[in-house]
Amino acid sequence: MKYSFKIKTLGVALMAVSILSSCTGDFDEINKDPNSLTEDQLDATLAGPAFASALYAGIHNGSYSSPGVDDHGTWGIATGILPSTFVQYNSVPYGTERNAFVNGYEGRAWSKFYTVAVPALNNAIKASEGNAEALAVLKIWKVFMYNQMVDAYGPIPYSQAGNGKESVPYDSVEFIYDDFFKLLDEANARLSSTSVTSVASLSPNDRVYAGSVDKWRIFGNSLRLRLALRISDKDPGRAKTQAEAAVAAGVMQANDQSAYFKASNITPNNLNMIVNSWGYVMTSSMESILVGYNDPRLAKWFSPIDTGVYRGRPVGGLQDQFGTTKFSTFNNEVLGNGAANTLSETKNIEIFMASENYLSRAEGALNGWNMGGDAKTLYETGIRLSLMQWGINDPAAISAYISGSTLPTLPNVLTVYPTLDLLDIPVKLPVAWSSTESNQRTQIAVQKYLAIFPESWESWADLRRSDAKVIYPVLNTDNPDAGVGKSLMKRIIYTTNEYSANKAGVDEGVSKLGGPDSGGTKLWWDTK
Numbered sequence: 001m002k003y004s005f006k007i008k009t010l011g012v013a014l015m016a017v018s019i020l021s022s023c024t025g026d027f028d029e030i031n032k033d034p035n036s037l038t039e040d041q042l043d044a045t046l047a048g049p050a051f052a053s054a055l056y057a058g059i060h061n062g063s064y065s066s067p068g069v070d071d072h073g074t075w076g077i078a079t080g081i082l083p084s085t086f087v088q089y090n091s092v093p094y095g096t097e098r099n100a101f102v103n104g105y106e107g108r109a110w111s112k113f114y115t116v117a118v119p120a121l122n123n124a125i126k127a128s129e130g131n132a133e134a135l136a137v138l139k140i141w142k143v144f145m146y147n148q149m150v151d152a153y154g155p156i157p158y159s160q161a162g163n164g165k166e167s168v169p170y171d172s173v174e175f176i177y178d179d180f181f182k183l184l185d186e187a188n189a190r191l192s193s194t195s196v197t198s199v200a201s202l203s204p205n206d207r208v209y210a211g212s213v214d215k216w217r218i219f220g221n222s223l224r225l226r227l228a229l230r231i232s233d234k235d236p237g238r239a240k241t242q243a244e245a246a247v248a249a250g251v252m253q254a255n256d257q258s259a260y261f262k263a264s265n266i267t268p269n270n271l272n273m274i275v276n277s278w279g280y281v282m283t284s285s286m287e288s289i290l291v292g293y294n295d296p297r298l299a300k301w302f303s304p305i306d307t308g309v310y311r312g313r314p315v316g317g318l319q320d321q322f323g324t325t326k327f328s329t330f331n332n333e334v335l336g337n338g339a340a341n342t343l344s345e346t347k348n349i350e351i352f353m354a355s356e357n358y359l360s361r362a363e364g365a366l367n368g369w370n371m372g373g374d375a376k377t378l379y380e381t382g383i384r385l386s387l388m389q390w391g392i393n394d395p396a397a398i399s400a401y402i403s404g405s406t407l408p409t410l411p412n413v414l415t416v417y418p419t420l421d422l423l424d425i426p427v428k429l430p431v432a433w434s435s436t437e438s439n440q441r442t443q444i445a446v447q448k449y450l451a452i453f454p455e456s457w458e459s460w461a462d463l464r465r466s467d468a469k470v471i472y473p474v475l476n477t478d479n480p481d482a483g484v485g486k487s488l489m490k491r492i493i494y495t496t497n498e499y500s501a502n503k504a505g506v507d508e509g510v511s512k513l514g515g516p517d518s519g520g521t522k523l524w525w526d527t528k
Helices: 006-025 043-057 073-080 105-126 132-153 173-193 213-230 235-248 270-274 282-292 354-366 374-387 395-402 437-452 456-466 496-501 503-513
Strands: 260-261 349-352
Touching: 006 105, 043 105, 073 105, 073 270, 105 132, 105 496, 132 173, 132 213, 132 456, 173 213, 213 235, 213 349, 213 354, 270 354, 282 437, 282 503, 349 395, 354 374, 354 437, 374 395, 374 437, 437 456, 496 503
Parallel strands: none
Antiparallel strands: 260 349
8 A cells, every 4th residue: 555645646635625625616726737736835725625625535425526536436335335234224235234345345445535535634734734723623633534444444554644655554543542632632722722713724615614613622522522432441541531521621512513514516425326226225223223212213214115114124134035025215304305215415414413422421421420411311412412403393202202111123024024033122122211220321322323323433333332232133144254243343354455555564453453354353442
């Protein structure tokens, strides 16, 4: 893996940002041939366009308007076929449903991250030298986008990514997390002390918060809380310190603080472009929870196969096992604001929701941390925000759901295939707050699983950390590796290209992984 970002990849990245940024109309000043630019020609005028590219590529989306750079297949493969399938947010007829790595799919997120997102971020940092507020925002985004990768693969190129050398070393998960907390602390210190309210060099191109210093500061602290929980089993003392510092500094408390990427016809919502054409449908795990809870989000997210009847497909089925059986497809509330069954490519993309923070604080409160409230209140507030996020605003409906005593149900597919191994329903608790701590932790995990939907990278990491039983085992497995079988995949394997082009680096990564390069090796923070 050669990171020649100084000329060639720099040009590719700037070509991408000029396309990505064109939808804002602020980029007429980019009139140089991007392939002739060198790193020393980067200046403040290119910070915003580079940031725009890092934002979009950093959430694994690609634009069909940028041929040769990326396209919407990146989300479909990197997210839809991998983490979204692992956590059973959707069922896709690919081998990854049976925990297999097939067709080199594990390489799509890796290659686009290191050839599009990373150089764009590095360019934005270089172009922002001397601008403390811009650099603080870029530190926060660096943590966010690298966190998804390190939590998916384990040790990765980080501190020297983009060094232009033939061999790029891998950093350990522990080392990277240490740097994450350092960067977030530095960013909060700067953004909480400045008199600047908007980062002018980034704001015209910032499709998330339009350069708002306060909202990026809150995003950074929310991310800090998320990462604190991630290490809570491995390093509980540090987790407590980081979580309490994050909450004290201010995390998301309202839906208008949630992070969305504002999509456009130039930077489209890739999920919406793919789910129908690639055959994504609701899963039995989602059906069991949503139908059993009479969850009002069910009708927002999925379409019934008949009046009032929903059917999810079990994940891990054999090829053509279910023939022409009809399953519930994704609904317009997920797909956007177009006509029924019409994809809206400009529906904003969920990145980080306020509801997650309340649910994380609820778990922190159970850990004995100072989270600014009691666990029950925080849990119920998180649910309330998630429901309201999806347009469910009736107080009576919200209260009825929060106090609900119904249980998840057997999937409808059993009426057609009664011998399927689906009789052991994973979630055996109602929504209403339980009286025992162990049950409360499971309830928090279930509601966080629902609140994060459809953003699956974090959901996958959180399920691995908590080990909560939320989803069914896959019906069949094609992966004989230890630690995999029919259970939740533990990580994504390294790419074939890494072994051929950066063997010394990837061998170092495997040694720091602490186990074989397989989907069954747990990461540093995954200790249960």
